[in-house]
Amino acid sequence: MIKRVIAAALVAATALCFAACGGKSSSENSVIEIVKPKTAATEDEGSITAKLDAVENSPNVNGKRFNINLRNFTFDYNKEKEGLGEGNKLVLANWNKKNDAKDNNGVDIQYWYYDDKEVSFTATVETESQKILNIGCGTTMNQFTAEKDNGVQNSDIILAKAALMAKVVCGFPEGSESILQDIFYRTATESDDSLWYRGYVFTLSTEENKDDSDNDIMQFRVFPITDDLKKEWKLEEY
Numbered sequence: 001m002i003k004r005v006i007a008a009a010l011v012a013a014t015a016l017c018f019a020a021c022g023g024k025s026s027s028e029n030s031v032i033e034i035v036k037p038k039t040a041a042t043e044d045e046g047s048i049t050a051k052l053d054a055v056e057n058s059p060n061v062n063g064k065r066f067n068i069n070l071r072n073f074t075f076d077y078n079k080e081k082e083g084l085g086e087g088n089k090l091v092l093a094n095w096n097k098k099n100d101a102k103d104n105n106g107v108d109i110q111y112w113y114y115d116d117k118e119v120s121f122t123a124t125v126e127t128e129s130q131k132i133l134n135i136g137c138g139t140t141m142n143q144f145t146a147e148k149d150n151g152v153q154n155s156d157i158i159l160a161k162a163a164l165m166a167k168v169v170c171g172f173p174e175g176s177e178s179i180l181q182d183i184f185y186r187t188a189t190e191s192d193d194s195l196w197y198r199g200y201v202f203t204l205s206t207e208e209n210k211d212d213s214d215n216d217i218m219q220f221r222v223f224p225i226t227d228d229l230k231k232e233w234k235l236e237e238y
Contacts, residue, residue: 037160041181050171050198063229066224119158123136134221166184205218
């Protein structure tokens with residue numbers, strides 16, 4: 001079953017990096033068959049609310065931006081990893097700026113990339129404010145659907161990283177990872193690859209590798225939008 005990408009994109013030098021542009025993209029995604037992570041919970045099993053100051057108005061095409069820059073995101077993400085007793089922290093110096101561009105409203109933006117062990121993080125940042133417009137983590141299709149020697153699903157690990165990323169940048173409270181993990185799981189396994197939740201768009205985008213479909217790129221992303229755009233894009237609510 002083929003899915004439409006609702007949030008449109010400005011494509012950067014890296015195939016993973018885009019900024020939501022307020023329209024619909026011509027790219028398409030396929031529903032992925034994976035087992036639901038045991039740690040994923042539905043909204044019925046808990047309710048979460050993001051911090052009120054996690055988002056602020058912006059002249060960009062989405063009308064909103066995160067109230068956090070890459071430096072603070074990296075610090076907060078690592079703090080969360082410490083609390084979970086996990087290693088593999090992000091190193092601020094390892095964020096690499098790929099290129100500069102303008103969004104459809106003429107706002108200057110920058111594309112950033114971070115190569116991690118299991119995933120590659122990407123971020124679109126406003127040049128003037130240095131605040132994050134959207135952020136995502138991605139991998140290849142064969143990496144996502146693979147299983148480790150100990151039986152652990154790679155998809156579980158990657159969805160957990162996406163959930164932690166969203167928790168940090170959106171300002172969600174402790175214990176919210178399970179619901180955020182379920183949202184990203186649903187974008188990969190159901191017909192709607194973009195879901196709206198608490199003012200944020202959670203989306204999965206893919207890019208085909210014509211030489212090897214196992215190396216198709218997939219990217220889980222989160223970004224804030226105005227209520228008007230939610231109505232215009234006819235986003236399904238989680």
